[in-house]
Amino acid sequence: MYPGKVGRDHLGLGSVSSDQILPTLSPGINVLTIHPRYFSFYVFLLDEYWRRDLPRSTAAFSRFYRPRECIFSIGANLCDQPEHDRVTTIVGTQKTEGIARQTLPTYDPGFNYIKSELGGYGLYYRSVMAELGVIYPGGPKPLPYPLDVPSERGKTLAAAFRRAIQSTRYYRDYFDHPDQPVPREVVQEYIHAACLCQLQCEDAPDRKLLLDTFLHGGDAQAAAARRETLCLFLDLAAQTDGSAVSQDAFRQLLLFGAEMGGATYTPQESVALTYRRWRLYQAREYYAFALNGLWWHLCDWGIAEQGDIRPLPIEALHEHIRLLLNFDSLAQQLGVAEPGLGPNASFARLLSWLRSTVGANEAGFDALCRLDAPIHEHRLYALAHDEVSNDPQIFVPAMLALLALTYLRFGMPPRWLEPDWPIAQMGADGRLSLDGFVKSLHHRLTRQALTIADVARWLYDEYIIQQHLMIATSKLPENTFRFQREGQRLRFVNLYNSLQFNDSRFEALSTTLHELGLCGDLQLAGHSLTADGAQLLSTGDLP
Known part of the structure; x- marks a missing residue:
């Protein structure tokens, strides 16, 4: 066995979000493809x-590509345009x-700015x-080209x-001479026109083309899903204008329709189904966090016990x-009456206690368990981070309660027939699908009386245990086991x-909207919609 990594x-939960759910909800925009203008530049x-008489090979393209991306990367870090205020994740x-930062008089295009042979293009943007x-795409046969070729849309963007x-x-004077140092003032003049941030300007020659690419490029069904998600984000931006929205706030707005900072969100009818799909995604993130939390505690206990x-x-x-399954300490921490629940x-009874905290019956729980409820998912998530290294008597019951909340929201059979349920x-x-969890628990509870310990x-x-062993085995020869089974040990x-949570693509999606000129930066308080953004939200598309 190789050394542990x-x-x-x-538990394989994150890959469901990153490889299945999020590509369905936001195809073509992923966690690492933050800036639309990289499409134009690459x-x-x-x-x-x-356009040049050069060898048609990946190695030759790399020699052409790297010095030019190096200067672009240096320039993007030199950019002082007013639109550049919050530009991050510059490749290299x-x-x-x-x-x-050294304010050198010249910059060497041959500087080794990144390990990857094809920089940010090969690492992040090529696939999208x-x-x-x-x-x-090009490459070895049966692909028709020896390396990638711009499409008709790509040539227009270029x-x-x-x-x-x-x-x-x-x-x-310098683009065709990659062996020559480039004066600082030349880099600055270039980046004032080329920078990622300049796509926000109304007169950017590639803005409308990129906007059309993100709205209509690629597979028609995927483009429709992308438009629906962009419209959802625009609806959220319009309703939260005046409040900065972080990824954490975004998660709360999805599940609860409100966030701790005071912003609220009620989806308009045109984006309601898309919202419900995204809400199921976020509910699944809380569910995954709870399972990962129980796994984390198992590993912590195992090492503590040698x-x-x-x-x-x-x-x-x-x-x-x-011995940890007493919910009174958790109730004390949350400031609610002790339920007297043990293993x-x-x-x-645990489900009844959670329902009683919001005065709900089974059918009404989801609507009443909002952000102002005494116990809700985000409060348990935050509590877990506060207590994660010290008090398992609070942490373990909190994770069980979080899973119970998930069941109360989604464990009613009529809910499984609604059009957003395929996300679950x-x-x-x-x-470990969300669907499988609530259905399995529902089946067990209707078949027999189960204790909390059961x-x-x-x-x-x-x-x-079983899930970790299966996932770690699937990753071999990489050894990611945290424990292995030896009989009953x-x-x-x-x-x-x-x-922690997985990335929700919030930064990528909100930055894409902002840099395409559809709204302000959601992570700043003022992020009103532009005329294009308002039209897209109103009609669902742009001509």
């Missing part, structure tokens, strides 16, 4: 390469920001540019970017968890474990 996504470099910035129809920078000294030295009985784990109490079914292929045992046996591995 830190790894990530140890296809411009590709088009310039094909870990190395180029430092030399940009192909998905949106900006390039035709020409528009060329118009933006064609009068700069860099393009006229399970990395000799294997520990699985029954000892269940007894340890059983032998029925799980139905994603992950059914061995990745449910905890079921979760640890099937959703934590577990042997643990002492490696770092994190506990």
Whole structure:
């Protein structure tokens, strides 16, 4: 066995969000493709390469590409345009920001700004540019081209970017001489026209073309889903104008229609179904957090009990968890009346207690358990982060309560027939779908009376231990095991474990909207819609 690796996504829950749900909701915009203008810049470099009599190989394209992206990266870190206030995630910035700050008289295009042979294009943007129809992928046969080629849409984008920078000294005098140092003032003049931030300007030659690409590029069904999500974000931007929206606030607005800072959101009818799909995504994130939290505690307990030295009985784990299943300490921490619930109490009593905190019956719970409720998902999530390293008597009951809230919201069979429910079914292929959890728990509760300890045992046996072993095995030869089973015992591995949400693509989507000129920056208080943004929200599309 190879040495253990830190790894990530140890229950396989994150990959369902990143590989299934989010590509369905926001195809062509992912966590690392933040800036739309990179589409223009990269296809411009590709088009310039094909316009020259150069060898048609990836190695030759890399030699052409790297010095030009290096200067772009340095320039983006030098940019002082007013629109550049919050531009982040510039490709290569870990190395180029430092030399940009040195205010050197010239900059070397041959500076080793990034390890990847094809920089940000190869690492991040190539796949989504192909998905949106900006390039035709090339490579070994049976692909028709030896390397990527601009599509017709891509050539139009490249020409528009060329118009933006064609009068700069860099393009006229240095672009074709990548071995020559570029004076600082030349880089600055170039980036004032070329920078990622300048797409926000109404007169940017490539803005309308990029807007059309994001609204209509690629597969028609995927483009429709992308438009629907962009409209949802515009509706949210319009209703929260005056309040800065962070990713954390975005999560709260999705599930509760409100966030701790005071902003509220009620989706208009035209985006209601898209909102419900995104809401199910966020509900699943809380569900995944709770399961990952229980896994995190198992690993922490195993190392504390020296399970990395000799294997520990699985029954000892269940007894340890059983001793933690008293909900009075959690209630005290939350400022609510103690329920008197211990491990032998029925799980139905736990559900009844949670319903009683908002005065709801089964059918009305989801509507009444909002952000002002005494107990809700985000409060338990925040509490887990406060208590994660110190008090398992609060942490473990909090994670069980979080899962119980998930069941109360979505465990009614009529809910499973609604048109947004396919989002909850994603992950059914061995990745612990939300649908599978609520249906399995519903079946168990209707078949027999279960105690809280019974449910905890079921979760640890099937959703934590069995799932981690299956996921870690699937990653071999990479060794990401945190424990391995030896009969009825577990042997643990002492490696770092994190506990957090996966990225929701909020930054990528909100930045895309802002830089395409559809609204202000959602992460600033003022983010009103532009005329284009208002029209897109009103009609669902732009001509």
